[in-house]
Amino acid sequence: MDSTRVTEQPTSFERPQAGAAPVDPRGALLRTPGQQRSTPGGSGLPQAQARGTGEAPAGPPVPPGPGGTGPEHSQPAAAEHLEAPPVRAKPGAGDHRPRPAAEGIPAQPGLEQERRSGQGLPPGRPTPMRRDGDRLRFVGAATRRIARGIDLDEIVMGLCRATVPTFSDAILVYLRDPLPVGDERPIGPVVLRLRRTDRIPEERDTDGGFLPVFHPEPSELSALTAELCEVRPGGALNEVLRGVRPVFADAPAARAALPELLGEDGESLVPGGQRAILAPLRGRRRVIGAAVFLRRPERIAFEADDLLVAAQLATHSALGIDKAVLYGREAYIADELQRTMLPETLPQPTGVRLASRYLPAAETARVGGDWYDAIPLPGSRVALVVGDVMGHSMTSAAIMGQLRTTAQTLAGLDLPPQEVLHHLDEQAQRLGTDRMATCLYAVYDPVSHRITIANAGHPPPVLLHLGGRAEVLRVPAGAPIGVGGVDFEAVELDAPAGATLLLYTDGLVESRLRDVWTGIEQLREKLAATAQLTGPDHPPPLEALCDEVLDMLGPGDRDDDIALLAARFDGIAPSDVAYWFLEPEDAAPGRARRLARRALARWGLEELTDSVELLVSEVVTNAVRYASRPITLRLLRTDVLRCEVGDDVPQLPRLRQARATDEGGRGLYLVNRMARRWGATRLSTGKVVWFELNRI
Numbered sequence: 140m141d142s143t144r145v146t147e148q149p150t151s152f153e154r155p156q157a158g159a160a161p162v163d164p165r166g167a168l169l170r171t172p173g174q175q176r177s178t179p180g181g182s183g184l185p186q187a188q189a190r191g192t193g194e195a196p197a198g199p200p201v202p203p204g205p206g207g208t209g210p211e212h213s214q215p216a217a218a219e220h221l222e223a224p225p226v227r228a229k230p231g232a233g234d235h236r237p238r239p240a241a242e243g244i245p246a247q248p249g250l251e252q253e254r255r256s257g258q259g260l261p262p263g264r265p266t267p268m269r270r271d272g273d274r275l276r277f278v279g280a281a282t283r284r285i286a287r288g289i290d291l292d293e294i295v296m297g298l299c300r301a302t303v304p305t306f307s308d309a310i311l312v313y314l315r316d317p318l319p320v321g322d323e324r325p326i327g328p329v330v331l332r333l334r335r336t337d338r339i340p341e342e343r344d345t346d347g348g349f350l351p352v353f354h355p356e357p358s359e360l361s362a363l364t365a366e367l368c369e370v371r372p373g374g375a376l377n378e379v380l381r382g383v384r385p386v387f388a389d390a391p392a393a394r395a396a397l398p399e400l401l402g403e404d405g406e407s408l409v410p411g412g413q414r415a416i417l418a419p420l421r422g423r424r425r426v427i428g429a430a431v432f433l434r435r436p437e438r439i440a441f442e443a444d445d446l447l448v449a450a451q452l453a454t455h456s457a458l459g460i461d462k463a464v465l466y467g468r469e470a471y472i473a474d475e476l477q478r479t480m481l482p483e484t485l486p487q488p489t490g491v492r493l494a495s496r497y498l499p500a501a502e503t504a505r506v507g508g509d510w511y512d513a514i515p516l517p518g519s520r521v522a523l524v525v526g527d528v529m530g531h532s533m534t535s536a537a538i539m540g541q542l543r544t545t546a547q548t549l550a551g552l553d554l555p556p557q558e559v560l561h562h563l564d565e566q567a568q569r570l571g572t573d574r575m576a577t578c579l580y581a582v583y584d585p586v587s588h589r590i591t592i593a594n595a596g597h598p599p600p601v602l603l604h605l606g607g608r609a610e611v612l613r614v615p616a617g618a619p620i621g622v623g624g625v626d627f628e629a630v631e632l633d634a635p636a637g638a639t640l641l642l643y644t645d646g647l648v649e650s651r652l653r654d655v656w657t658g659i660e661q662l663r664e665k666l667a668a669t670a671q672l673t674g675p676d677h678p679p680p681l682e683a684l685c686d687e688v689l690d691m692l693g694p695g696d697r698d699d700d701i702a703l704l705a706a707r708f709d710g711i712a713p714s715d716v717a718y719w720f721l722e723p724e725d726a727a728p729g730r731a732r733r734l735a736r737r738a739l740a741r742w743g744l745e746e747l748t749d750s751v752e753l754l755v756s757e758v759v760t761n762a763v764r765y766a767s768r769p770i771t772l773r774l775l776r777t778d779v780l781r782c783e784v785g786d787d788v789p790q791l792p793r794l795r796q797a798r799a800t801d802e803g804g805r806g807l808y809l810v811n812r813m814a815r816r817w818g819a820t821r822l823s824t825g826k827v828v829w830f831e832l833n834r835i
Contacts, residue, residue, distance in 0.1 A: 277306065281302065284301045288463065290463050291460060300337070302452060303338060308435045312333075312430050313332065313428045314427060314460065315331060318460070320465065329377075371399070375395030375399060376395075379392050380419045383421050393415075397431075409433065410436045413442075414434040414435070414440050414441060415431060417431055420453050421454070427457055427461070430456070479540075481510060482512060486515050488585075490708070491521055491583055491706050491709060492681055495511055495513075507531045507536065507539075508527055508530055508531070509527045509539070509702035510526050510528075511702045511703070512524040514551075516553060519585055519586065519775060524578065525578070525644060526577060526578035527578075527646075528576040538567075545563055552821060553823055557626075560620065560627040561626075564623060568621060568623050574621045577596040578596075579600065583634055583706065585708070585709070588635060589633060590632055595627060596620070598643065599659070601643075601659070601663055605678055606675045607667055615630065634710075638707075639706065642704040644703075646702075666688070685705055689701070689703070716774070716775055718771070719771070720770070723768070727763050728760045734772065747834070747835065750813055751832065753813070754830055755772070757806035757809055759772065761807075762828070766788055779815060779832065782831075783828070784828050785827040785828075791821060810830050815831045815832055818830075
């Protein structure tokens with residue numbers, strides 16, 4: 140086997156290549172000056188070069204393949220089938236066997252002297268790749284650079300940076316608009332859009348241009364060419380794209396196709412002779428674009444072997460673009476899935492303000508199992524939920540969605556926090572034996588200024604007091620959801636007005652660089668330091684506080700996705716609450732009207748007296764009809780006036796249209812017409828019917 144090692148060579152002017160002339164600022168690939176090529180009747184490809192100071196003797200000539208009919212037909216039927224034939228040494232021989240010639244590539248002896256000596260090239264011009272080894276190394280380095288890209292822009296940029304200036308002086312890349320995805324069959328005409336142009340920077344190349352009259356800047360390349368091109372069925376461009384093979388610009392097919400692609404002004408950018416190559420970009424199923432490689436008039440023209448290079452570049456780029464489009468679709472699906480699994484907007488319950496953040500683990504893992512939620516409950520309460528399903532896959536996101544839906548359903552039943560976690564644990568076991576998750580469920584009551592918390596293996600919440608003190612709440616950890624056979628314990632704590640409760644997932648405090656308790660302590664210190672900036676009497680704004688918390692993440696701290704929920708407890712003052720018990724008797728509606736009238740007079744809301752008396756009378760009358768235990772009546776004065784009537788009957792009332800002959804059935808109809816909002820919620824001890832009126 141040939142002992143010569145093939146190594147990756149730099150492909151951009153920023154990194155000069157080994158062997159480049161000192162006067163060449165772009166580090167172009169150079170050919171050994173003394174390299175010999177075959178005669179016109181030979182293969183047209185160089186003999187193998189021996190290691191050492193001299194050259195290997197020329198081997199016997201190899202006849203050209205029978206399929207070569209011209210430069211534009213020099214590529215095999217499919218670009219992806221291009222492979223470099225192996226070079227093997229004879230056993231026991233010290234010399235090397237010459238490499239067989241590719242079919243259809245005739246020799247060009249007229250250029251032999253110019254290519255051998257480099258004469259005729261202006262100083263500083265990139266010297267052409269003069270032997271097969273140069274081309275193989277260039278193609279290997281270029282395709283590796285293209286393959287490193289993940290998204291569409293990275294792949295197209297990789298193609299441009301790999302080819303300019305080593306292979307060409309400028310490149311134009313056109314892609315279909317829109318790009319088809321997978322097995323999609325686009326409807327309508329094929330439209331190509333100029334995606335990117337690149338050329339040798341003017342400050343590095345000031346002694347020439349594509350046109351002898353002016354030197355186009357990089358931005359002018361796109362200005363001089365058509366941005367959109369509609370491929371006409373049966374047109375010249377359509378025939379070239381269908382042929383898949385790269386062609387020289389002076390080929391008959393390309394001469395008719397380039398004006399259609401570049402437009403009238405762009406056609407003037409194409410130099411004469413074989414200094415431009417039009418290469419179709421064919422993906423796995425269809426042609427998705429085209430690339431145009433250009434060389435300046437003073438640079439040596441493309442050779443027939445360069446068509447194979449262009450074919451390899453086009454094939455690898457097209458396959459990479461196909462991959463990027465599929466990846467983009469998957470990323471879009473992941474983003475949509477994650478977005479629909481999380482609340483679009485947070486509710487605005489009375490007595491509490493909310494803010495949230497979610498960050499995926501990484502760009503390559505956009506879905507995860509972290510979620511948060513805020514669920515309004517009867518009595519102006521609100522349930523705060525944060526959870527984390529193990530994993531970062533679509534399965535984790537799907538399980539998270541099911542658990543979040545289950546938690547919302549259980550919250551609607553007004554179950555205690557520990558009961559909610561117990562039912563979530565049962566649901567996780569029904570989903571599978573390996574479905575594990577952590578969850579923290581808290582219920583805040585703005586009237587009593589208390590919060591009840593139950594935990595299932597989740598990091599403890601942090602409470603930031605109004606004075607700036609931050610503390611980690613002592614909540615029993617419990618077992619994760621999905622373990623089964625465990626009990627969950629709830630604790631009730633004070634929630635003073637002005638305090639901020641922070642619920643989060645472990646991705647915020649745990650990483651490869653720190654353990655979870657170190658991260659929790661850093662979070663507590665971060666909250667305390669942020670509170671000091673606004674003073675002891677002014678809590679920091681919620682949105683800014685969430686941003687400051689996320690700023691504590693440093694490089695390497697993003698091993699997991701992050702869900703963050705912040706709740707600012709404003710509470711409802713006792714002077715804004717009126718609460719009574721009423722016996723389920725016929726006199727209860729009249730007493731309810733009198734109590735409501737007195738409360739409105741005390742609050743200075745006499746203008747609402749008539750509406751409130753009418754609606755309270757209707758709702759209390761309906762409760763008296765079915766209740767067997769005392770009825771509760773509560774009025775809350777916030778930005779609206781809220782009235783709540785509770786009884787021990789679990790059946791919820793339904794709005795219906797009463798007939799003209801019915802004596803009843805119009806109470807809820809009046810509530811629906813006069814109230815700003817109304818509803819009914821089932822409790823563990825009965826139900827609550829409520830309505831709200833705007834304060835005038």
